[in-house]
Amino acid sequence: MDPSFWHDRWENQDIGFHQADIHALLPAYWPRLELASDAPVFVPLCGKSLDMVWLAQQGHRVIGAELSQRAIDDFFAERGLAPTTRTSGGFIVKSAGPYELWCGDFFDLPREAVAGVAGVYDRAALIALPQALRLRYAETLASLLPATARILLITLEYEQSQMAGPPFSVPGDQVRALFAGSFRLEELECRDVLDGHPHFKQRGLTALCESAFLLRRT
Numbered sequence: 001m002d003p004s005f006w007h008d009r010w011e012n013q014d015i016g017f018h019q020a021d022i023h024a025l026l027p028a029y030w031p032r033l034e035l036a037s038d039a040p041v042f043v044p045l046c047g048k049s050l051d052m053v054w055l056a057q058q059g060h061r062v063i064g065a066e067l068s069q070r071a072i073d074d075f076f077a078e079r080g081l082a083p084t085t086r087t088s089g090g091f092i093v094k095s096a097g098p099y100e101l102w103c104g105d106f107f108d109l110p111r112e113a114v115a116g117v118a119g120v121y122d123r124a125a126l127i128a129l130p131q132a133l134r135l136r137y138a139e140t141l142a143s144l145l146p147a148t149a150r151i152l153l154i155t156l157e158y159e160q161s162q163m164a165g166p167p168f169s170v171p172g173d174q175v176r177a178l179f180a181g182s183f184r185l186e187e188l189e190c191r192d193v194l195d196g197h198p199h200f201k202q203r204g205l206t207a208l209c210e211s212a213f214l215l216r217r218t
């Protein structure tokens with residue numbers, strides 16, 4: 001998507017993807033990454049996700065990357081935090097408490113941003129990207145992340161002809177193909193979630209599966 005697509009979504013507060021609660025699969029499967037509780041973790045395309053708050057509550061330092069400064073400012077404001085600001089590698093970096101959020105294009109993120117990261121949480125990041133960008137996303141993660149980093153990846157799968165993304169349908173086979181070069185994949189769960197998403201039903205979906213994957217370096 002063009003960056004202006006996302007900037008407009010944030011400016012217009014057209015952010016139906018933002019969840020008011022912690023995603024159920026995060027506490028369910030994060031322990032499977034077997035990370036030290038104080039290990040730094042990375043949330044690509046983080047928005048103002050409350051899942052970052054849950055990760056911080058586990059003891060993690062949370063590094064996020066997000067295009068929209070509005071999203072980042074709202075995240076800090078909603079926590080009552082006043083971040084310090086610096087610039088690095090063309091990014092504006094805002095930090096407060098356990099959070100360090102890099103404002104800019106994920107694909108330009110410098111390696112130093114994620115140098116000590118042990119785990120990654122991807123909810124609505126891969127599936128926010130059109131097909132043409134997904135391999136680049138997987139390759140960028142593989143090249144940026146330290147050799148031992150693990151990823152919890154949550155995806156959606158549905159009949160793409162029934163609804164235009166984002167979120168896009170990214171079937172399990174595609175997830176495997178995208179990451180197979182650098183990661184071993186374990187599918188942790190695949191569940192029907194259409195009843196919990198009536199707005200997608202209204203848009204024409206007749207089935208919607210949510211999956212969680214654990215990715216470990218090969």
Ligand SMILES: C[S@@+](CC[C@H](N)C(=O)[O-])C[C@H]1O[C@@H](n2cnc3c(N)ncnc32)[C@H](O)[C@@H]1O
Pocket residue numbers: 006007017018019044045046047048049065066067068071104105106107123124125128166
């Ligand atoms: C569907 S939202 C998901 C946000 C968050 N992961 C969540 O669960 O609420 C996708 C987010 O990615 C951001 N985004 C899209 N493309 C990006 C890019 N190339 N670099 C950084 N952020 C990007 C958008 O601004 C948007 O906030």
